[in-house]
Amino acid sequence: MSWERQITIKSAQEIEIMRQAGRINAEALAAAKSVARPGATTADLNAAAEEVLRKYGCYSPFKGYPGPTPYPASTNVSVNEELVHGIPGKRKLKEGDIVSVDCGTVYEGFVADSAITFGVGQVSETARKLMEVTEGALYAGIAKMVVGNHLGDVSAAIQQYVESRGYYVTREYTGHGVGREMHEGPQVPNYGQPGRGLILRSGMTIALEPMVLVGTPMTRVMPDLWTVKSADGSLTGHFEHSVAVTENGPYILTTLDEGQSAGRNANVQL
Template identity: 75%
Template sequence: MSWERHITIKSPKEIEIMRIAGRINAEALQAACDIARPGVTTADLNAAAEEVLKKYGVYSPFKNYPGPYPYPASTTVSVNDELVHGIPGSRKLKEGDIVSIDCGTVYEGFVADSAVTIAIGEVSPEIQRLLEVTEQALYAGIAKMLPGNRVGDVSAAIQQFVESRGFFVTREYTGHGVGRQMHEGPQVPNYGVPGRGMVLRPGMTIALEPMVLIGSPYTRVLEDQWTVASQNGLPTAHFEHTVAVTEHGPLILTLLEDGSTPGRNHRKPV
């Protein structure tokens, strides 16, 4: 990918700008989570997030993102077997669904990118475990985002956590550097070998995003040419934070003002 070579080191001031972008992004995700219940459409979730972006006078880099055709929304909303890039529309949520909401925010020229997966009402123990493992895998990867570690250390931590619990990581979609562009280097797969890959340096900012599947790692692209779903039709989950590498350890930039992750009210404590 062309953006793989484009790596930017952010100054402390730039990281603070990205932290503001991240808080707005988290607030937008929380607004979508707050209205998520049976009967609400995926377009409604997108509209709730867009209201927050509008309030702050910012925009999402997702909208009009180039692809098979310009992406039409500010968020991606992916339900059940849909892993990523689901287009918001008229689909109504049902009791027992799980929905992944991914949003980006551009503030003063810098991008924040994060995602959560939430349950709509009660879900089966297996699906609850899928959500827990995916979120915990994100934090396992974040813990390895230390100066001097390599990208492979982060990727391997995610892969080992997920696979040791009987699930699968996608091989086709990855985390990525983020900054003035939504996709910068380095590319950070959800699988890898410890000690391999680029060395992490203070000032790197990366959107880390485990995408986890049941039974198989294989995916397919749906007829809308954007939505990616599990090949076997089983549920999937996706969690993401934008994280800065600092001398003092990883700094999560996409938390709410109180330091929590959006969607907690829809998930049992992990």
């Protein structure tokens, strides 16, 4: 089955259910970020997120997700050169680390999926700029999620934002549709050509997720068969929102009640 055939158009009511899932997901990410300090383990961050999900009677579609082995946690916690799919565990965070946390929430049968990257204490200038560029690329892509635009417009906006600032987008991992399933159509690469690809329609819901690397677009998978690192060991960043395409423009579903991202950086240039 092609990705395009898997696309589902959501009703206004279904989108509002996804918004509720998104609020919970943002709260879970904020909880994970709140416990990230030197000496905390990546498992501590996962536990904080899981506590929020339990409070609302929700669960993460990540846990038990099929793969080389069933995924064992509710979040991905990826540190420094780890781009995505880091398995939470005994690793202790230290001053200057940057941490990407990706979480999903299932609420009333619908999925929200989002990710943030943040620093532990004082981080390097390279790390700070990387986080700003990665998040800025997310919002550049979101701005193109307008009825009548092409998917290529979204992908190209992300690529241009990142590469014009001297960084790299992964060619191996993509954004995706989201709804009753965590991975629906369409696939949304972080690179592309304007005016190409599927035309966006009202009711589409997409998890847009720039994954950005400092030194190379190449990645490698670790022996745990889940964790993905930059091929050269350079720093990486990852931001994600679930977004609905509506007649009134893009509707970000995975923010807190006040409309703020769980990990928004103040200096992001849009």
